[in-house]
Amino acid sequence: MADLTFYTHPHSRGRIVRWMLEELGVPYDVKLLEYGASMKAPEYLAINPMGKVPAIKHGDTVVTEVSAICAYLADQFPEKKLAPPSGSKLRGTYYRWLFFVAGPLEMAATCKAFGWDISDESAVSVGCGHYQDAIDAMVLALANGPYICGEQFTAADVLAGSFIGWGIMQKTLEPLPAFTEYLARVDGREAAKRANELDDALIKQD
Structure with missing residues (x-):
């Protein structure tokens, strides 16, 4: 069981986060959700009250919104060098x-x-x-x-x-x-x- 869970659907902006995860090369679990069904179920609405994908759960931290997810992941794995170092020009x-x-x-x-x-x-x-x-x-x-x-x-x-x-x-x-x-x-x-x-x-x- 990976510490990172990825909630997605292949016909969604989840493809962007998938690319980011593959750039990182870290282990992650995938939870595939369906439009109008599991995306709107209470279990997932507790993750993202918008009922949309993508989202990630990293330990106890939940992040939604593609740009926020990408920025968060880059900062969590600085050794992958997917963001300029803090303080750099x-x-x-x-x-x-x-x-x-x-x-x-x-x-x-x-x-x-x-x-x-x-x-x-x-x-x-x-x-x-x-x-x-x-x-x-x-x-x-x-x-x-x-x-x-x-x-x-x-x-x-x-x-x-x-x-x-x-x-x-x-x-x-x-x-x-x-x-x-x-x-x-x-x-x-x-x-x-x-x-x-x-x-x-x-x-x-x-």
């Missing part, structure tokens, strides 16, 4: 773009997916600004590559790579050269391949 860059992806970029892509127009007036108040503002900012984040923190691959790349790949597939993000070149680097990682294989195998079993 890159720590702020890491946090900046990790949470930019989870906030403004996802919001902008969601607005595009649902056809929600962000007017000039509302863009001042909306966290993502105009759609193109968020896209331009993400391109800037990748400009000093190969990774968001330069030469160091981090949890921010797990999140950004997953989200950009999904966005292009769903046509909420354009396949800009900055995005496709970045994806070619991160998607080729052995941990990313393993994670996809594990989740794809669960889909086949379903």
Whole structure:
């Protein structure tokens, strides 16, 4: 029995956390949940009252929300070097773009997916600004590559790579050269391949 339990479904953001776990290479147990059934059962609502996946339980600590899970895991296993050291110049860059992806970029892509127009007036108040503002900012984040923190691959790349790949597939993000070149680097990682294989195998079993 591992000290780390991963609650997921292969058709969910759990795929991002799966990739993070495979990058860490630590043992973990998997609890596969079903939409509208075990995800809404009292047992799981005690873990995540939103009734959504993913979530993790690490000892007695429960963490939900993909960006929080990735940041937490990187900090819990510092020897895996999936976050710049605390106090380093890159720590702020890491946090900046990790949470930019989870906030403004996802919001902008969601607005595009649902056809929600962000007017000039509302863009001042909306966290993502105009759609193109968020896209331009993400391109800037990748400009000093190969990774968001330069030469160091981090949890921010797990999140950004997953989200950009999904966005292009769903046509909420354009396949800009900055995005496709970045994806070619991160998607080729052995941990990313393993994670996809594990989740794809669960889909086949379903």
